[in-house]
Amino acid sequence: MPSALRKSPCEPVTAPREAPDLRPVEGKAADEELALLAKAVGHPARVQILRLLARRESCVCGDIVDELPLAQSTVSQHLEVLRGAGLVRGDIDGPRVCYCVEPRAMRRLKALVGSL
């Protein structure tokens, strides 16, 4: 652990109470949405990134690069995939970018998988 409590521009892990997602979990649109999300998760490096972000042990892109045995450009691409799927958000923090999971998308993914 880097330090006891590190302030960061990202949202707190525990969301402050959000409205439930009313979109259907079945049907063609839901199928495509699930496929899109699952595809984004469908790579070990991206799973690892999601876990890192969920645990908040890393948030800044560079830290993630250090954790993974991949080049910086490759990590950036994986982050872009996750961002494209809406699973992750990147907040610009000076010269750095702080990535964090998008809790709503994660809940959505869990709901869709749960509907299987």
Next chain:
Amino acid sequence: MPSALRKSPCEPVTAPREAPDLRPVEGKAADEELALLAKAVGHPARVQILRLLARRESCVCGDIVDELPLAQSTVSQHLEVLRGAGLVRGDIDGPRVCYCVEPRAMRRLKALVGSL
């Protein structure tokens, strides 16, 4: 619904009580497992197939082909992907093959996704 209650060589939808999965939901192996499963789910046609099988509206390969706007060979390939990931099982039933979801793998997938 095709008929009231259709007998099939597949297992009942409600599993007869299985031991819980003791494998960890984190770590490198779990990450790779999740990535593998998610990758298999990461295609709309395969999501649709999983839903069809879960609802038991189709079980035989040919029925699935009829439901999807895809060629028979393509559906067969998707089924093979799902089978390779362990999400689906194919029981030979005379000249046909009856596919059904593998409840254990589905539970495993849900557990892994839930661990995110």
Next chain:
DNA sequence: CCGTCAAATCGTCAACATGCGATAAGCGAC
């Protein structure tokens, strides 16, 4: 303004995914 550091983007390449038609293989019925 410039350096400097972080991150994204570009260019390239090998590997894989996806689709199809065509063909092979397996199983029952006859």
Next chain:
DNA sequence: GTCGCTTATCGCATGTTGACGATTTGACGG
């Protein structure tokens, strides 16, 4: 055996993914 039906596999074309190094962009600090 052989026919017919069902499913799997093959071969191929096309597009996407994943990896890397190299380069560009962006944001401070001086």
